[in-house]
Amino acid sequence: MKISGAAILVEELIRQGVRIIFGYPGGYVLNIYDELYKKADVIEHILPAHEQGGAHAADAYARSSGKTGVVLATGGPGATNLVTGIANAYLDSVPVVFITGNVPVPMLGQDAFQDIDIVGVTLPIVKHSYIVKDIAHLQQIINQAFQIAATGRKGPVHIDIPKDVQQGFYDYDPNLPICDIPSTPPKLNQLNAAIELISSSQRPYIYCGGGVASADIGGEIQSFSKQINAPIGMSMMGIGSVPASFELNLGMNGMHGRYASNAAMSEADLIIAAGARFSDRATGNAGKYSANTSVIHIDIDSAEIGKNIRADAELCGDLREIMPLLIEKLAYVPQQSRGSWINRIKTLKDEDSTRFTDKFIPKNIIHTVNKFHGENTVITTDVGQHQMWVAGYYMFNKPRTLISSGGLGAMGYGMGAAIGACIASGKKRTVLFTGDGSFGMNLTELATAVTYKLPITIILLNNNALGMVRQWQTLFFENRHSNSSLERITDFPALAAAFGATGFLANTILELKTALKNVPRQGPCVIECKIGIDEMALPMIPSGGDISDMIR
Amino acid sequence: MTEKFIIGIIVSNHFGVLNRVAGLYAKRGYNIDSLAVGETDDPKYSRMTIVSTGDEYMKNQVIEQLKKLHDVKMVVLLDKDSAVSVEHMLIKLELSKEDKTTISDLINDYGGNVMDFGADFITAEISGSSEKIERFIEAAKKIGILEVCRSGLISIAQGKG
Numbered sequence: 033m034k035i036s037g038a039a040i041l042v043e044e045l046i047r048q049g050v051r052i053i054f055g056y057p058g059g060y061v062l063n064i065y066d067e068l069y070k071k072a073d074v075i076e077h078i079l080p081a082h083e084q085g086g087a088h089a090a091d092a093y094a095r096s097s098g099k100t101g102v103v104l105a106t107g108g109p110g111a112t113n114l115v116t117g118i119a120n121a122y123l124d125s126v127p128v129v130f131i132t133g134n135v136p137v138p139m140l141g142q143d144a145f146q147d148i149d150i151v152g153v154t155l156p157i158v159k160h161s162y163i164v165k166d167i168a169h170l171q172q173i174i175n176q177a178f179q180i181a182a183t184g185r186k187g188p189v190h191i192d193i194p195k196d197v198q199q200g201f202y203d204y205d206p207n208l209p210i211c212d213i214p215s216t217p218p219k220l221n222q223l224n225a226a227i228e229l230i231s232s233s234q235r236p237y238i239y240c241g242g243g244v245a246s247a248d249i250g251g252e253i254q255s256f257s258k259q260i261n262a263p264i265g266m267s268m269m270g271i272g273s274v275p276a277s278f279e280l281n282l283g284m285n286g287m288h289g290r291y292a293s294n295a296a297m298s299e300a301d302l303i304i305a306a307g308a309r310f311s312d313r314a315t316g317n318a319g320k321y322s323a324n325t326s327v328i329h330i331d332i333d334s335a336e337i338g339k340n341i342r343a344d345a346e347l348c349g350d351l352r353e354i355m356p357l358l359i360e361k362l363a364y365v366p367q368q369s370r371g372s373w374i375n376r377i378k379t380l381k382d383e384d385s386t387r388f389t390d391k392f393i394p395k396n397i398i399h400t401v402n403k404f405h406g407e408n409t410v411i412t413t414d415v416g417q418h419q420m421w422v423a424g425y426y427m428f429n430k431p432r433t434l435i436s437s438g439g440l441g442a443m444g445y446g447m448g449a450a451i452g453a454c455i456a457s458g459k460k461r462t463v464l465f466t467g468d469g470s471f472g473m474n475l476t477e478l479a480t481a482v483t484y485k486l487p488i489t490i491i492l493l494n495n496n497a498l499g500m501v502r503q504w505q506t507l508f509f510e511n512r513h514s515n516s517s518l519e520r521i522t523d524f525p526a527l528a529a530a531f532g533a534t535g536f537l538a539n540t541i542l543e544l545k546t547a548l549k550n551v552p553r554q555g556p557c558v559i560e561c562k563i564g565i566d567e568m569a570l571p572m573i574p575s576g577g578d579i580s581d582m583i584r
Numbered sequence: 585m586t587e588k589f590i591i592g593i594i595v596s597n598h599f600g601v602l603n604r605v606a607g608l609y610a611k612r613g614y615n616i617d618s619l620a621v622g623e624t625d626d627p628k629y630s631r632m633t634i635v636s637t638g639d640e641y642m643k644n645q646v647i648e649q650l651k652k653l654h655d656v657k658m659v660v661l662l663d664k665d666s667a668v669s670v671e672h673m674l675i676k677l678e679l680s681k682e683d684k685t686t687i688s689d690l691i692n693d694y695g696g697n698v699m700d701f702g703a704d705f706i707t708a709e710i711s712g713s714s715e716k717i718e719r720f721i722e723a724a725k726k727i728g729i730l731e732v733c734r735s736g737l738i739s740i741a742q743g744k745g
Binding site: 185 | 604645649
């Protein structure tokens, strides 16, 4: 039986296991919305305030659930509003399928109303993309898109479906084989070299990136760490994959990383990178970074190996295949106890311990929220100083509990992300840490959280400034605070109330605790915490520097 | 050390693929010296020959990144010295009476063909290595070049495999 292109899309989404879709209707997706209306009992549709919020929500949904996120938007502005969301998913390797409608095929490129070459616009920020010009290919393209998004190094896939393709009729095959993207077997020819490097190392250091979280392989990394007596440091994307409570976990490294984690990394004679790409934010001065260190690079993407930092041994493939193998092989090689290195790590960790007090400053605010919520609570952040405070001071013990924009560093990510993560959790309590700058970008999504009664606690660290910009201006531009002060007088609790949410103002740790206790069970709640304008996100290694340049 | 290198790739033959390949170079700021593309024996696939200049790092990055494109089916780095390579050129030359024999001799010496001519111009086709084509251009400069159109190098690996 022939069904419409729009119906083929919805049927295929269902067959691919999609049960949640974030979307915003418009002229070129009306046929799809008509089909979604009929299938509302199977696919839940979440309507954000803005397509960007929907894109971030789908991205966070994917990060926290491990499933592929799906976004639907109309052509033209609907599609261009997705661009930041697509870029965000691209730079953090998140599996999201973006679907846009467009003008009918004969009108493509004719500058008709809302005609934008969105596939052209997004070309450098997608893992793959399609314009469906022939309905005969529609089902297979959707099928393929889901597999491409979720295999190998994951990422966003975009499908642009012109309106006439949605309106055409074609056969739908419920038994079409699920597209098989052959995975390349791991390249292990340097496995022995890697084992040799590990065995002869005096001071190994394991550097975990987002790939460890994405592959859910934190447990093996922890065993590996114990097996070879090596500390673990992580990029922001790796946070949570190994519990913060694990004694050899030193926490985040890099520009705003913990002192102990960076010190250990710089003292190591071997860095074993797993699912990490040595971004400039993690390495600082790439030239000096591994000058006196050997590097083993384990990654699923062969293009990452040697891209930023040379590797002395490379193991290319899925961490889920490589880590167990590496652990097994190493079991036959006697490991050194590395007693002095472990002692050094313990000393560093002791030196780096944080003392929390009742003073109303960022680290204590983060700590208070941390104590109030269980370790399964998903924490989302926006981008800036507050993000670094969360990365540094919040103790993440469970994988996929920190959802944050890493590679793109997109202010405004947080509200959409909190919605997506909350929905992924089955509408459990979700926390968003944000700043007044970031919150200002997408706070209209409060309306979405109200509509869907999402229990999101929003901790708004309000310093009346674009804090990270101000910090750089203070440190590197002789205090010339150009356009970074926000002399707004927004009454955030009142704003929350106007949206139908709850709002509190906290000026002390005690007030914050009281506010946390009074957060309603349903719907979002904004807790505004007023902090000093000159608070800094420290420690910090200035761009291009190394541990000796660290500002503590 | 930078040097010219030749990459041969087999890609799906549909719209947008050229953009993806060219965009991959462009976003990293890598220049393409020449790019030639045409259908293979199977119309589902096209073959591209891309010549660019860069160091070992850039060469490896280009190859590894190309391999990741879903539309790219095969990537080979062709050895500049041993690969079988050819480039075509159409060149339009100014024709004055006294030059007529000189030009014909030059075209003959290079094994070229006259494709078009008139009272005051001649269009010739020259094929061969890029060096040969460049030598011809140098020689023709003395006569007077009106227009040059080069195809870019096409290359295939030496031997059967």
